[in-house]
Amino acid sequence: xxxxxxxxxxxxxxxxxxxxxxxxxxxxxxxxxxxxxxxxxxxxxxxxxxxxxxxxxxxxxxxxxxxxxxxxxxxxxxxxxxxxxxxxxxxxxxxxxxxxxxxxxxxxxxxxxxxxxxxxxxxxxxxxxxxxxxxxxxxxxxxxxxxxxxxxxxxxxxxxxxxxxxxxxxxxxxxxxxxxxxxxxxxxxxxxxxxxxxxxxxxxxxxxxxxxxxxxxxxxxxxxxxxxxxxxxxxxxxxxxxxxxxxxxxxxxxxxxxxxxxxxxxxxxxxxxxxxxxxxxxxxxx
Numbered sequence: 001x002x003x004x005x006x007x008x009x010x011x012x013x014x015x016x017x018x019x020x021x022x023x024x025x026x027x028x029x030x031x032x033x034x035x036x037x038x039x040x041x042x043x044x045x046x047x048x049x050x051x052x053x054x055x056x057x058x059x060x061x062x063x064x065x066x067x068x069x070x071x072x073x074x075x076x077x078x079x080x081x082x083x084x085x086x087x088x089x090x091x092x093x094x095x096x097x098x099x100x101x102x103x104x105x106x107x108x109x110x111x112x113x114x115x116x117x118x119x120x121x122x123x124x125x126x127x128x129x130x131x132x133x134x135x136x137x138x139x140x141x142x143x144x145x146x147x148x149x150x151x152x153x154x155x156x157x158x159x160x161x162x163x164x165x166x167x168x169x170x171x172x173x174x175x176x177x178x179x180x181x182x183x184x185x186x187x188x189x190x191x192x193x194x195x196x197x198x199x200x201x202x203x204x205x206x207x208x209x210x211x212x213x214x215x216x217x218x219x220x221x222x223x224x225x226x227x228x229x230x231x232x233x234x235x236x237x238x239x240x241x242x243x244x245x246x247x248x249x250x251x252x253x254x255x256x257x258x259x260x261x262x263x264x265x266x267x268x269x270x271x272x273x274x275x276x277x278x279x280x281x282x283x284x285x286x
Contacts, residue, residue: 055118055213058079060079061079061113062113063104074269075269078266083285087246087259089249089262090266091257107135119213136165144222153190154194159171162174162209174209178205180239182235196225200221212245213245213246214245215248
């Protein structure tokens with residue numbers, strides 16, 4: 001129960017157990033901090049905003065795990081700059097580092113080396129409490145697994161992060177958000193009484209509850225059928241347009257990635273390429 005408030009606010013949730021398995025599988029496997037080693041110049045970079053203040057800035061970010069069997073390089077010098085209000089699709093093979101990069105951006109994983117600045121915060125300068133506050137005030141996260149609290153209703157799941165942030169209008173705002181995602185009639189239902197698509201819509205409403213500057217979505221339709229997934233994605237982009245948040249979306253679906261302004265491809269822990277889509281070209285991104 002001690003972990004529950006952090007889970008509710010996306011403040012310390014650890015949805016990717018593979019890192020913990022690497023660290024805890026045996027005494028010979030441990031997390032190691034390595035000194036910064038600069039890569040060759042001319043990295044692939046996305047274009048920063050005109051005022052030079054991107055909402056996401058990753059500079060030569062690496063993440064390594066060391067074990068008796070050898071060093072595991074998860075991120076190998078990632079450089080990424082994303083402007084405020086952009087939509088970014090992140091694609092690449094399974095295990096290429098997409099979700100790990102998202103965890104670094106959210107402050108859920110500390111990189112081995114390099115610099116991560118998100119929404120004006122240098123994440124290396126924040127302790128765990130500072131990171132929790134950073135996420136609560138700036139970041140919304142939608143996972144493939146919905147991470148709803150099973151003993152709370154839809155209304156409570158959406159309202160509790162705002163209540164923990166001491167918002168007096170938490171319940172009213174939760175009702176409004178659930179209405180926006182078409183769940184006005186399901187406020188008192190528990191997650192077990194909702195379909196997969198409905199649970200994901202609750203999770204989306206919760207993520208947008210703090211009107212985040214940055215929304216991170218990791219395969220949000222991965223557990224849904226095609227029709228339900230399409231409806232959820234339409235809602236996701238609709239909420240993005242209404243609130244004006246920056247959206248970083250991890251997906252294996254090329255058609256879904258093409259709805260974003262730019263596509264970032266990750267291979268073997270590196271950014272292999274950045275493409276401006278027709279949507280981005282129309283918006284003047286590129």
